[in-house]
Amino acid sequence: MKLIPVIAQDVRTNDVLMLAWTDAKALRRSRKTGFMHYWSRSRGKYWKKGEESGHVQKLVSLHYDCDRDAILARVEQTGPACHKGTATCWTARPWRARGALGELLSVFAERKKRPKKGSYTNRLLADPARLREKLLEEACELAMAVRSKNKGRIAEEAADLIYHYLLLLFSTGVTFDAVEGVLEARRR
Numbered sequence: 001m002k003l004i005p006v007i008a009q010d011v012r013t014n015d016v017l018m019l020a021w022t023d024a025k026a027l028r029r030s031r032k033t034g035f036m037h038y039w040s041r042s043r044g045k046y047w048k049k050g051e052e053s054g055h056v057q058k059l060v061s062l063h064y065d066c067d068r069d070a071i072l073a074r075v076e077q078t079g080p081a082c083h084k085g086t087a088t089c090w091t092a093r094p095w096r097a098r099g100a101l102g103e104l105l106s107v108f109a110e111r112k113k114r115p116k117k118g119s120y121t122n123r124l125l126a127d128p129a130r131l132r133e134k135l136l137e138e139a140c141e142l143a144m145a146v147r148s149k150n151k152g153r154i155a156e157e158a159a160d161l162i163y164h165y166l167l168l169l170f171s172t173g174v175t176f177d178a179v180e181g182v183l184e185a186r187r188r
Helices: 024-033 100-113 120-126 128-148 151-172 176-187
Strands: 004-010 016-022 037-040 045-048 057-064 071-077
Touching (some): 016 037, 016 071, 024 037, 024 045, 024 057, 151 176
Antiparallel strands (some): 004 016, 037 045, 057 071
């Protein structure tokens, strides 16, 4: 049995979730079922991630590195990835390429998929006119905060504006990546 290390990465947040081991048989199981399967070196057996906890990893894609001796598994993680109950095996609070922005976008997707009673995000998603009004309101509040020269207030109003801006983009189906693509193209 030739074991290959697998890095599991959350496709929504880009968080690196865990390192595990696989072989050809476990990879076949993953492809066949659509959920990640690994080889446990400590228990000496195959296991489906989340088979006991329910914190499964839905397989999105598998990528070999350039030497084909390691695999990146892009997954949709349900619940914490670590057996210790943390989001990832690396730290209790993972470093993220986009930090709070990526997390916010994940919340939007989750609220759309599973609406939560009393959720401000769900109320705005259900009322596009109100969402547009809030975006304009927050832009004005940021402009007024800049006049005040109070850095704390500026940061708070900027956060409010970014939240509403990202939610408006999300509601239209335009991704932040698409906006970044336009900025990249303009930069060149």
